[in-house]
Amino acid sequence: MQKEKIGVLLVNLGTPDSPSTSDVRKYLRQFLMDGRVIDIPFLSRFLLVQGIIAPLRAPKSAKEYAKLWVERGSPLKFYGYDVRDSLQELLGPEYKVALGMRYQSPSIEEALNELKAASVSRIVVIPLFPQYASASTGSAVQEVNDVVNKWQVIPSMSYINQFMDHPKFIQAFAENGLKLMETTDYDHVVFSYHGLPERQIKKGSDGNQCQLGSCCNKFHEKNRYCYRAQCFYTSRLLAEKLGLSEDQYTISFQSRLGKDPWIKPYTDEILKDLPKKGIKKVLAYSPAFIADCLETTVEVGGQFKEEFMEAGGEVWDLVPSLNNSATWIAGLKEMVENA
Numbered sequence: 034m035q036k037e038k039i040g041v042l043l044v045n046l047g048t049p050d051s052p053s054t055s056d057v058r059k060y061l062r063q064f065l066m067d068g069r070v071i072d073i074p075f076l077s078r079f080l081l082v083q084g085i086i087a088p089l090r091a092p093k094s095a096k097e098y099a100k101l102w103v104e105r106g107s108p109l110k111f112y113g114y115d116v117r118d119s120l121q122e123l124l125g126p127e128y129k130v131a132l133g134m135r136y137q138s139p140s141i142e143e144a145l146n147e148l149k150a151a152s153v154s155r156i157v158v159i160p161l162f163p164q165y166a167s168a169s170t171g172s173a174v175q176e177v178n179d180v181v182n183k184w185q186v187i188p189s190m191s192y193i194n195q196f197m198d199h200p201k202f203i204q205a206f207a208e209n210g211l212k213l214m215e216t217t218d219y220d221h222v223v224f225s226y227h228g229l230p231e232r233q234i235k236k237g238s239d240g241n242q243c244q245l246g247s248c249c250n251k252f253h254e255k256n257r258y259c260y261r262a263q264c265f266y267t268s269r270l271l272a273e274k275l276g277l278s279e280d281q282y283t284i285s286f287q288s289r290l291g292k293d294p295w296i297k298p299y300t301d302e303i304l305k306d307l308p309k310k311g312i313k314k315v316l317a318y319s320p321a322f323i324a325d326c327l328e329t330t331v332e333v334g335g336q337f338k339e340e341f342m343e344a345g346g347e348v349w350d351l352v353p354s355l356n357n358s359a360t361w362i363a364g365l366k367e368m369v370e371n372a
């Protein structure tokens with residue numbers, strides 16, 4: 034009998050098809066109409082997104098996307114294809130690897146159809162978000178399920194819904210930071226993560242109510258899906274690999290949207306205080322993303338750098354994301370084989 038073929042579905046967030054205002058508006062509309070991203074009743078979300086956020090934000094965001102765009106397009110997408118191809122090569126012909134984006138293209142449905150056409154008998158789904166959040170991993174998993182639920186034959190499915198403590202994920206990020214640390218004597222490291230509305234953390238911690246305070250400093254079975262606790266844990270693991278003591282790093286959250294409170298502390302606020310404390314040379318990490326994207330290159334590497342310099346800082350270097358690093362691909366291979 035022929036050996037069974039295993040499908041691997043890599044899912045990332047997605048990016049606009051181009052940096053034009055109309056494509057960015059289309060992307061924002063699809064993204065922000067997701068009830069796991071803006072978790073308010075449908076009618077309020079519809080009015081807010083279609084009537085206010087998408088039209089007002091699209092021209093501003095399009096200018097930011099234009100800074101990110103290179104000849105190959107948006108890094109989130111072309112690194113996604115690179116990772117798919119590298120992982121396929123490493124896993125060999127018994128596996129079929131596909132890439133789907135939660136929003137825009139290539140869609141999750143297209144990617145799943147590729148796996149179906151390759152006659153895979155089981156599928157390992159890896160949402161490419163190191164820390165679990167309902168707005169990212171949860172939404173990707175829901176979309177995968179919605180698609181396969183329409184199939185006549187539903188293959189065996191397994192999901193890797195967080196991997197921030199995978200040794201090779203940590204090692205790959207540490208390697209990128211250590212390369213920069215060899216060239217510059219930094220005063221401090223900032224770990225800046227994508228933020229979330231506080232409400233979303235509270236909703237996800239039924240039975241073990243997160244207080245959004247020091248309770249997130251410990252990571253254990255009961256709060257393993259608290260996004261804030263996962264980010265703190267990721268930072269501790271990275272700090273250990275980088276040989277940092279507790280006073281040599283700060284953890285913060287970026288990319289706020291709207292007026293509701295988001296998880297704290299906020300990166301744009303903490304960075305302004307650092308030079309006052311004598312911290313002039315900062316190494317900035319963005320470990321919520323596995324590829325360069327708008328939130329890393331433009332926000333952390335561009336906007337935050339400018340704000341830090343204006344506040345009296347001297348060096349603000351962004352650690353490149355994992356992109357197509359060999360250690361990261363080896364980590365993905367291990368995740369698939371252990372799934």
Ligand SMILES: C=CC1=C(C)c2cc3[nH]c(cc4nc(cc5[nH]c(cc1n2)c(C)c5CCC(=O)O)C(CCC(=O)O)=C4C)c(C)c3C=C
Binds near residue numbers: 260327
């Ligand atoms: C309510 C709004 C948002 C939530 C919640 C949110 C969670 C969240 N997002 C990511 C990953 C990425 N987000 C990116 C861009 C981006 N995010 C939001 C809003 C929310 N995200 C917006 C409006 C945008 C678009 C850009 C802008 O207009 O500011 C990206 C970058 C994509 C790219 O094309 O490069 C990523 C990646 C995670 C992991 C997450 C939950 C933890």
Ligand SMILES: [Fe+2]
Binds near residue numbers: 227288
């Ligand atoms: Fe986001």
Ligand SMILES: [Fe+2]
Binds near residue numbers: 256
């Ligand atoms: Fe928490």
